[in-house]
C-alpha cells in the first residue's frame with residue numbers, strides 16, 4: 121500500500137493525520153445532542169471473528185494484497201448525550217466486501233468463489249480520552265436486498281452493548297428504495313445516519329474520507345447491564 | 354404547547370431512561386409518550402420543535418453555531434434557502450413538510466413484490482419467517498428475558514430456513530419484504 125496517502129503503520133498506531141477531519145464543535149449552549157438512532161443488526165455480524173480484527177480492513181495481517189474497493193478513511197467520535205467523549209468504547213464495524221459478500225459462514229460460505237478474500241470484513245477500535253475512532257476500509261456497496269450501501273456499527277463498553285446501528289452514503293440513489301433507510305421514519309434521524317464520502321484532495325489514488333459521529337443515549341456507566349454475546353474484546 | 358428548555362431537558366432524560374433496550378425503531382409504538390428520536394413518523398411540528406430547541410437566545414433564528422452539530426449542517430443548508438445564515442421555524446417547517454411528503458409517497462421506484470403494507474406509522478408487517486415482529490413485541494410488552502428467548506427461537510428458525518433456501522430464493526424473499534408502505538426493515 122505504498123501509494124496510499126496515509127502510511128499504514130502510522131495509521132495503525134493512530135497517527136494524527138486524520139485528526140483535523142474529525143473535529144467536533146460541541147454545542148455552545150449545552151443542549152442534549154440528538155442521539156444516533158439504533159438500527160437493525162442484520163444477520164451478518166460475524167459468527168466467527170476473523171483472526172485479524174484491527175482497524176485496517178483493507179489488509180489482513182501482513183498480506184501484501186489489499187482488498188478491492190474504494191479506499192475510505194472512516195473517522196468519528198463516540199459521545200455521550202451532552203457531547204462528552206466516551207473513553208474505552210469499543211467501536212466495531214462490519215460490511216460486505218466489494219463483491220457483495222459478508223464475512224459470515226451463511227454468506228461467505230456459499231459465496232466463497234465470489235468473495236474478496238483480502239477484505240477483512242470486520243474491525244475494532246477502542247477509543248481513547250477524546251472518544252475518537254478511525255478505520256481504513258472500503259466505501260460500502262449495495263447488494264441484493266439492500267439498495268443502500270451501508271456500514272454496520274456496534275458500540276460496546278466492557279461487557280455492555282451500548283448501540284447497534286448502521287450508516288448510509290449521503291446522496292446515494294439507493295437510499296430511497298432501501299427498507300432499513302425507509303424504516304427510519306423520522307427525517308431528523310435520517311440525517312444522523314447519512315455520511316458524506318468525500319474525496320481526499322491530497323490522495324493520488326482517489327481515497328475517500330468519511331466521518332460518523334455516534335451520540336449515545338446515556339452515559340455507559342448508568343446503563344443497566346446487558347451482557348453482550350461476545351465477551352471481552 | 355410551547356416546550357420550555359427545562360421541560361426539554363427532563364424530556365431528554367426521560368427518553369434516555371426509557372429507551373434502554375432500544376430495538377429497531379420502525380413501528381415502535383409511542384404509547385402517547387412525548388415525541389423523541391424514535392422510529393415512528395414524527396410530525397413536522399415535533400421535528401421543528403426539536404430543532405428550534407437549539408435556538409439558545411430565543412430570537413426565532415436558529416444559527417449553525419447554536420445548532421452546534423455538524424451532522425445537521427446538510428439539513429440546515431437545505432432549510433436556509435435564502436442563505437441568511439439562520440433558519441426560522443417557518444423555514445424548517447416548509448422544508449420538513451416538503452420532505453415528509455416525498456417520504457410518504459413511497460420514496461422512489463423499485464421495491465416490487467406484494468405491497469400490502471399497513472398504514473403509515475402503523476405496525477410493520479411481520480417479515481416472512483419472523484416469529485414476532487418488533488411492533489408486536491412492543492405491543493405485547495415482552496420482558497427483556499422473553500425478548501432474549503425469542504431471539505433464540507428466531508435464530509433457530511432463521512438457521513433452519515437458511516439451510517433449505519437457495520441464495521436466489523433468499524434474495525427473492527428479501528425483495529418481497531420491501532415495498533412502499535412497509536414500515537419494517539428487512540432483517541439485515
Ligand SMILES: [Fe+2]
Nearest residue numbers: 162266272541
Ligand atoms: Fe448489511
